[in-house]
Amino acid sequence: MQQYKILAINPGSTSTKIAVYTNEQPDFEQVIRHNADELKEFSKIIDQYEYRRQLVEKALIDNNVKISELSAVVGRGGPLKPLASGTYVVNDVMVEDLKIGVQAEHASNLGGLLARGIASQTGIPAFIVDPVSVDELEPLARITGMPEISRRSLFQALNLKAVARRVAKDLQQDYNSLTLIMVHLGGGISVGVQRGGRMIDVTNPNDAGPFSPERAGCLPTHDLVKMCFSGNYTISDIRKKLVGNAGLVAHLGTNDGREVEKRITAGDTKATLVYEAMAYQVAKEIGAMATVVSGSIHAIVLTGGLAYSQMLVKMITDRVKFISQVLIYPGENELQALVEGTLRVLRGEEQPKIYE
Ligand SMILES: Nc1ncnc2c1ncn2[C@@H]1O[C@H](COP(=O)(O)OP(=O)(O)O)[C@@H](O)[C@H]1O
Numbered sequence: 001m002q003q004y005k006i007l008a009i010n011p012g013s014t015s016t017k018i019a020v021y022t023n024e025q026p027d028f029e030q031v032i033r034h035n036a037d038e039l040k041e042f043s044k045i046i047d048q049y050e051y052r053r054q055l056v057e058k059a060l061i062d063n064n065v066k067i068s069e070l071s072a073v074v075g076r077g078g079p080l081k082p083l084a085s086g087t088y089v090v091n092d093v094m095v096e097d098l099k100i101g102v103q104a105e106h107a108s109n110l111g112g113l114l115a116r117g118i119a120s121q122t123g124i125p126a127f128i129v130d131p132v133s134v135d136e137l138e139p140l141a142r143i144t145g146m147p148e149i150s151r152r153s154l155f156q157a158l159n160l161k162a163v164a165r166r167v168a169k170d171l172q173q174d175y176n177s178l179t180l181i182m183v184h185l186g187g188g189i190s191v192g193v194q195r196g197g198r199m200i201d202v203t204n205p206n207d208a209g210p211f212s213p214e215r216a217g218c219l220p221t222h223d224l225v226k227m228c229f230s231g232n233y234t235i236s237d238i239r240k241k242l243v244g245n246a247g248l249v250a251h252l253g254t255n256d257g258r259e260v261e262k263r264i265t266a267g268d269t270k271a272t273l274v275y276e277a278m279a280y281q282v283a284k285e286i287g288a289m290a291t292v293v294s295g296s297i298h299a300i301v302l303t304g305g306l307a308y309s310q311m312l313v314k315m316i317t318d319r320v321k322f323i324s325q326v327l328i329y330p331g332e333n334e335l336q337a338l339v340e341g342t343l344r345v346l347r348g349e350e351q352p353k354i355y356e
């Protein structure tokens with residue numbers, strides 16, 4: 001079998017996760033942490049490019065990997081224009097959109113740029129896989145009660161698509177024949193319904209659905225508008241109150257599910273109420289997504305870091321198990337998903353897509 005060596009890069013707000021795989025086998029995985037003081041000097045996320053590139057290249061040297069040995073480099077894709085699921089070549093048009101943050105500023109915009117920057121040194125291909133702007137929404141799912149505002153498809157597509165493939169394999173079913181409710185339980189939470197290989201409805205973790213460890217989720221609109229016009233907050237304050245300083249962080253001062261569970265076990269009633277409320281909102285959204293496909297579902301799938309939590313998983317499962325079986329795939333496995341998407345293209349199992 002041909003051997004492919006692939007560097008995968010997943011930039012997050014406080015870390016850059018990297019891995020080198022030979023085919024499906026990891027040679028090494030490393031989390032490079034960026035402390036808040038180091039990041040403070042960059043006014044925009046995009047300005048961190050050079051700083052993060054140098055750290056990735058140092059990690060390759062530390063792990064005895066030469067760029068010249070690599071077959072391809074792949075990065076997590078950011079909020080680009082709405083696009084179909086798949087593996088994309090990082091081309092000039094994409095580079096421009098990643099630089100300007102065409103739908104939003106997000107650390108994942110650095111993924112394609114870092115992949116291209118490193119790959120171009122030896123002329124190997126650079127890819128992204130299932131960026132957060134994968135958009136397969138049905139027309140019905142886009143409409144709101146305010147014609148000027150449509151619902152947008154932004155979610156943890158990379159993990160949810162990879163896990164849906166794994167579920168199909170484990171159930172020995174064709175990926176395109178399954179109807180699944182897919183739930184990413186991470187720092188942000190998204191709940192979607194995938195039918196025929198397409199995520200036909202999904203909540204954007206940054207402005208809808210359940211609250212999460214660090215995001216506010218769906219809010220009563222009038223109260224939010226009143227807060228925005230109160231004169232007490234800048235736009236940046238409000239953004240932080242919605243994403244970053246919201247959810248468990250706002251209620252309990254931590255974004256760590258393990259810490260919350262320690263408090264619950266020690267008898268902290270506030271922690272219990274807030275954690276249960278988060279599970280309640282996730283379950284309610286799963287119920288809503290079940291109506292999208294009239295209840296005809298093969299499985300509800302829970303994934304992401306919080307799916308490691310037996311306590312949270314039980315709280316959710318107790319409320320939704322009447323709908324369908326609940327399958328648990330803990331972790332976010334994004335580096336592996338990037339490598340899998342790249343291998344499908346290098347092996348000719350899938351055509352690479354071109355971003356326009
Ligand atoms: N064993 C566990 N029990 C409870 N919570 C956990 C556990 N492992 C991870 N988490 C929580 O999962 C969340 C992070 O999930 P993850 O999918 O890694 O998020 P993201 O990639 O969005 O930052 C954090 O709140 C973390 O505390």
Ligand SMILES: CCCC(=O)OP(=O)(O)O
Nearest residue numbers: 132154155156187188205
């Ligand atoms: C922008 C939507 C996807 C998202 O929220 O991803 P993270 O949870 O990784 O920030």
